[in-house]
Amino acid sequence: MVKAVFATETLALGINMPARTVVLEKLSKWNGEGHVAISPGEYTQLTGRAGRRGIDIEGNAVILWGNELDSTSVGGLASTRTYPLKSSFKPTYNMSINLISQFGSDKARTSLESSLAQFQADKAVVGLAKQIRKNESARDSLFIEAKCDKGDFIEYSQLRGQIKKLESDSKRSKRKRAEIDDEIASIRKRMKNHICHSCPDRENHSRFAERALRLQREIDGLTERINSRTNVIAKRFDRIKIILDKFGYIDNDQITKPGKMLAKIYGETDLLIAESIRADLFSNLSATDLVAVISSCIYESRNDEAAKIPRGEIQTALSGISKIYGRIHSAETDLNLEPMRAPDFGFCWASHKWASGNSLTSVLKGNDLTVGDFVRSMKQIIDLLRQLRVAAPHLQSVIDQALTKVDRGVIAYAGAAL
Template identity: 30%
Template sequence: PARSVVIESLTKFDGEGHSTLTPGQFTQLTGRAGRRGIDKEGNALVCWSPFVPFKDVVGLATSQEFVLRSAFRPTYNMVANLVVTRTRAEAELLLSRSFGQFQMDRRTGGKRSLVRALEARLGVLEARGFADGWRLEPRGRPLVRVFNEADLLVVESLASGLLEGLGSADLAAVASCLTFRRRGPGRSEPPARKGEINRRILGIIELAEDLVAEERRHGVPSAEPPDPGFSMAVRRWAAGDDLSEVLTDEWSGGEFVRNIRLVADLLGQLAEVGPTSVARSARRAVGALERGVVTVGGAFDGSLPDTE
């Protein structure tokens, strides 16, 4: 959030041509203006363009088609970053003044609290040995730099050694169960116990089940369970197979590229926070994934060191 937001252009490329932002997109951009508890108001500035009439700008600014709703909720990564950058009192004040808490108060009459949600997640971290009060234990420090819907499960998998001792293609396959989410009804079948990749994925699934039980005890909603459905595809791609050999009727080309990028992004994070063997394999895996139709871009810049 900032006091003022500047929108350089009200058009964006949609893959085929340039189109004007929708009221929802405009509201999402301008909704960042104004820091709750600091600014009395926020400003949104739209740069002039000869291609967008002023009446269109007015129409977007006054539209009632889209109501801004905060999706802000504490994550384990957020809790870890608050612990290392704020005092407990500062963190609680920050959450209590958030736009998310403001809307939650209006909906529930103050019956729900983001501070309580933070405390619940902190309780899970303490129970799992990642925190001691308002302090991160050494095994919990990687959480600060892991940005994933299953952030705690990723760090649990690291701490348990389930990601160590794997080649680059195998590590990509195992990591994919932490990023892949099958669209539509149904879930992927659990892998057989034969093979090292399958054994590691089953280990992560068992960890996830333990974590879900702990979260239930603390009233914390759980992330989607690990899904092994993309593991063999990403392994074959990392091993150098052609797209025609890897692509199946299960997903479109766009879905394949998107899921490869998600795996590569997580591997880039593991290269930063993992032990030497994991970091080395993760770097090589990202290099193997970034080819052909897949352009991972900023997921890995090749500058990560080889040592811890």
């Protein structure tokens, strides 16, 4: 019988191995971008394996003490029994192509509007709309209080507001002080000539008007937040469509030949990979070089250290990938679309060494890679190679060689174990 099993936080969430006692070294996990606190649901999933059915009366969960450990937070994790489901769904280039191919643009857009992610975004809008109605009611009351028999006091108050803004901005503005002073003097003159300037109750009216205008600015800000959340999923789909059309993957809502190729590539960098295939960046690569190059499309470094890159054709291909990413990033930025993550060269050296036949010990020597991270990244490379085999048949021979070179040893064993 196995006395103890050690697993990384990522692996521990996926294995099903009941035990008498579960020990948590820390209450955080790697989410692909950084270490974040585990959720109550993940805590329950980890500690729920404590206690073997039919053997143990109860199971024990032990959390190692540390200086950064907050007992209140631990109690909250252990006592939470309801876990809100939050959708992280968002359309990708590949998904959009496949939806358009299956249903057409209109039906695909309607389907996305019915997603859980959109429902949750719309639900958040309800609270904002309620605050807007509350602010509008208060604003209207203040408008009544600011009403003046002599004329439009809101207009007069706006002039006062312009002066305050100019005086505040003058400290940071690059404009010449004389220009700002002249503009302020001009507005003061307009104020003195305004019909409301002679009102005996001018200061009271101004106070009410300024509060009303402040509420109006809050209303405008809340309205903008609502607009940014309303139909956010469908809007992302619309922007993705524009890029797909610009890059030649659709034409009048018809899937082009490149579009059919993109439909077979899944992942965060789907469009980058498809564009790299179209640019013929992979055709002149050896099997080992191909492994190193495509690793840039799946890997995410945990630090900012400069990547070590093998010389030769690999550097040429990676330079081409970087240029393609620049074009995609520019197109996304122009449309206010959340940009695709950049290619990461941090795994090129390790993956190239493994594909060249080096041992696991040799590959991991001198870097911060753990065995778990290495195996996970190599499995992702294998998955991408299999996708490329279908999407780019002209690369089949070199891909088959690459698969043979990387799917060996601990990598092959990990696949068999799964």
